[in-house]
Amino acid sequence: MQDRYGRIIEYMRVSVTDRCNLRCVYCMPREGVPGVAHSDILTFDEIERVCRIGTTLGITRIKLTGGEPLVRRNLPDLAGRLTAVPGIDQVTLTTNGTLLKDNINALVSGGMKYINISIDTLDKERYREITRGGSLEDALDGLRAALSFPELTVKINCVPLEGQRAEEWIRLASIARGSRVEVRFIEMMPVGLGRQFSGQTQEKVLSVLREKFGEPERYQGRLGNGPAVYVHFPGFCGRIGFISAVSHRFCGSCNRIRLTSTGCLKPCLQYGGGADLRGLMRQGGGDDEIREAMYKTIYNKPAGHHFEEQNIREDEEGKFEMKEMSRIGG
Ligand code: SAM
Ligand code: SF4
Numbered sequence: 354m355q356d357r358y359g360r361i362i363e364y365m366r367v368s369v370t371d372r373c374n375l376r377c378v379y380c381m382p383r384e385g386v387p388g389v390a391h392s393d394i395l396t397f398d399e400i401e402r403v404c405r406i407g408t409t410l411g412i413t414r415i416k417l418t419g420g421e422p423l424v425r426r427n428l429p430d431l432a433g434r435l436t437a438v439p440g441i442d443q444v445t446l447t448t449n450g451t452l453l454k455d456n457i458n459a460l461v462s463g464g465m466k467y468i469n470i471s472i473d474t475l476d477k478e479r480y481r482e483i484t485r486g487g488s489l490e491d492a493l494d495g496l497r498a499a500l501s502f503p504e505l506t507v508k509i510n511c512v513p514l515e516g517q518r519a520e521e522w523i524r525l526a527s528i529a530r531g532s533r534v535e536v537r538f539i540e541m542m543p544v545g546l547g548r549q550f551s552g553q554t555q556e557k558v559l560s561v562l563r564e565k566f567g568e569p570e571r572y573q574g575r576l577g578n579g580p581a582v583y584v585h586f587p588g589f590c591g592r593i594g595f596i597s598a599v600s601h602r603f604c605g606s607c608n609r610i611r612l613t614s615t616g617c618l619k620p621c622l623q624y625g626g627g628a629d630l631r632g633l634m635r636q637g638g639g640d641d642e643i644r645e646a647m648y649k650t651i652y653n654k655p656a657g658h659h660f661e662e663q664n665i666r667e668d669e670e671g672k673f674e675m676k677e678m679s680r681i682g683g
Contacts, residue, residue: 354411356620356654364609365407366416367400369428371614373421375449376485377473379512379541379550383485386420395616397431399634401438403612406644408440410651412610416445420614423452433463443467447510451487453495461502468499469508474517475524483514500532508535508594515551519561526562529591537581537594540601544622555582555595562586562593569593580606604657610650618647620654 355361371386395403404415415435422428436444445467446460453470460468472492473483480489499507511525522538529536541552563569569584572592580603581594595601611619616631628646 354648354651356652358605358654358656360605360607360654361411362608362610362651362654363411364414364416365404365412366418366609366611367404368418368420368612368614369400369422369431370394370420370425372424373419373449374424374451375421375487378483378485379514379547380545382546389615393631394614395612395631397427397434399616399631400431400612401434402634402640403616403618403630403643403647404435404441405438406640406647408438409644410647413441414443414445415441416447418447421449421452422446423448423456429456429459429463429465432460432465436464445469447471448495449484449487449492450495450499451491454491454498457495457498457502461505466504467506467508469510470496470499471510471512472496472525473511473514474521476521479517479521496534500534507533508537510537510539512539512541513553513558514541515553517553522558522561523565526566526586526593529593530566530586530589532590534591535583535594536591537596540595540597540599542598542622554600555597559584559595598658602657607654607657610654618650620650621658623658624655 371389373381373385375381376383376385404412417428417432417435419425425431432444432446435441444465446465447469448471450470450472453468470492472480472489474480475489477489480487480492496507496509499505509525509528511522513522526536528534538555538558540555541547541550566586566589569586572583572585580598581596582601583592583594585592607621611622612630613619613627616629616634617627618630619627628650630643630646633643633646
């Protein structure tokens with residue numbers, strides 16, 4: 354469906370858990386996020402129901418995310434169930450990859466065709482620092498497992514941090530030289546803990562890569578669900594992408610909404626509030642009632658974020674999302 358600004362909303366990011374087995378410094382507090390009771394998290398039946406109703410409003414693509422989606426037990430079953438919902442054309446997964454090796458067979462046999470793996474550096478020690486204790490080898494095992502399925506589209510997501518050595522971006526980008534992987538650099542967003550960190554602009558990363566790999570061609574086609582712009586370096590198998598929500602604002606073409614693990618439908622990453630679909634479902638709400646709540650949320654999606662306003666005005670406190678990225682389906 355279209356929102357009130359005429360944008361077509363067709364893509365829903367579904368967070369299946371707030372929990373994560375890593376503690377990336379810009380995403381998750383060292384001590385983890387406050388525990389949410391299992392009973393407060395949407396069940397697979399409830400998630401499937403929201404997705405099914407979403408299809409009647411034009412939602413055709415679902416991204417499973419978190420927290421770390423693979424810490425949720427039987428996640429591949431959910432992925433398979435959503436893939437089978439009539440009207441859903443695509444179910445994708447964003448994961449840190451560390452639990453992927455053990456889940457890949459079940460995911461692929463359930464119909465999963467697209468997986469994004471977040472790896473910010475290929476330096477073992479830096480990886481451990483950024484993730485506060487994570488094992489790069491586990492993430493790379495996940496990447497290798499995914500690449501062993503030729504039918505899977507695999508992307509790597511990296512949030513380049515200020516102070517990171519340029520060599521780290523070159524190493525990550527080099528993966529796209531030798532294999533059919535898209536490597537994407539995502540600009541740090543001032544959401545949750547991200548407010549305390551500075552990222553790197555796409556121009557900076559691109560200039561480093563250009564110096565190393567030569568002049569890239571701009572890729573004009575569309576790849577995936579989002580706002581990434583892609584370039585193609587000479588001799589590379591995969592493309593390099595940039596997603597820069599702050600410096601290259603793309604709100605005018607935003608196509609997404611978000612369902613949190615506790616069943617709140619959020620129209621924009623930066624705004625607090627949203628529709629309490631869990632409450633509606635658990636009070637016995639019918640499909641029409643839930644559809645109406647989804648319709649209103651989508652229709653009233655804000656025109657855009659205000660990330661550039663670092664200092665929120667007093668009268669706007671409460672309007673903006675203050676939770677960590679891992680709790681809002683980043
Ligand atoms: N755990 C999974 C993962 O790491 O891919 C899925 C959830 S994670 C919140 C999704 C993506 O959001 C990751 O690629 C992560 O790097 C990114 N992310 C987290 N905080 C961010 C921030 N403040 N700005 C930009 N990207 C962020
Ligand atoms: Fe976990 Fe993903 Fe957040 Fe890292 S970015 S702490 S892996 S949810």
